[in-house]
Amino acid sequence: MKKHGIFSGIVLIGLGIYFLSAQLPLPFLKLFQGWPTLLVIFGAALLGQAYSGREYQHIFPGVLLFGFGLHFLLIQSLKSWPNKTGMLFLIVALAFLLSSRKMKSGFVQSLLFFVLAFVMLFSDRFNYFFHIIETSISFVWKFWPLVFIIFGIYILFVKKK
Template identity: 45%
Template sequence: MKNQRFFLGIILIGFGAYFYLEQSNIPVLQPYFTWPSLLIIIGVAFLFQGYGAKEYHAILPGVILTGFGLHFHVVNRLEIWPDHIGIFILILALGLLLQHQKTGSGLFHGLLFLFLSILLLFYDRMIVWFGLLNNGVSNVWKFWPVILILIGGYFLFIKKK
């Protein structure tokens, strides 16, 4: 990072406010003095660096850290929030798509992870919607992870530009 003033400034302000409020012993804020809050502070610093200093490569780690921190805060407080690996992949997809918006690269990866997260998050509902359990396709459907491995192997070992 060329100009780290945004990153350093947000980190110092965020950590300073975090520790000051922790020492203040405000009862309402006590549940938020955990490691996910520190992830959010670091993620927001990356986002300010990415958007404020126009260092767009910092957007992806900013979205990932902020998203993971928010997830760990919200997952035990909201019943509707899914505690599923699909959420982490969705956060990654969002980061890639936001970075693509500024850099013009990563659209394919962002859409791929978005599709995978939707598939994982709504897997049970999609089986019911498509009637896969009733028509014998369920045995084939169990092998979709193998399909992902094969496609990944294709991109890694076979496809050359």
């Protein structure tokens, strides 16, 4: 890291607030006690370093740490927040997307993770569709030997040396 001041400053401020919140008897600060808050602090520090120090290789881990920490904080505080594996894939997709904007690579990976996250988050709504695909594949799978037969006919009669 070229400029250590930004990363170190954010970490020190974040840890100071984290430990001070343990000392103060305010109920809303108790939400921020725990390991997810530490992920948010270090993720924010990496993102601050990435954007202010133009060290864009820190965007991906910064978004991952910040996003995972925020996700686990929201699971604790909001009962309506989705506690599904698809949310983790969505955070990874966002990390790839934001990183790809500056690093010029990783955009395809972000699209793949977005699709995977979408399928995992909304798979209960696609049960009928998945059933159709499963029965179609099982029907086609019965006839896979036809590929050998067609390829053999091609080699014997169509392909000329």
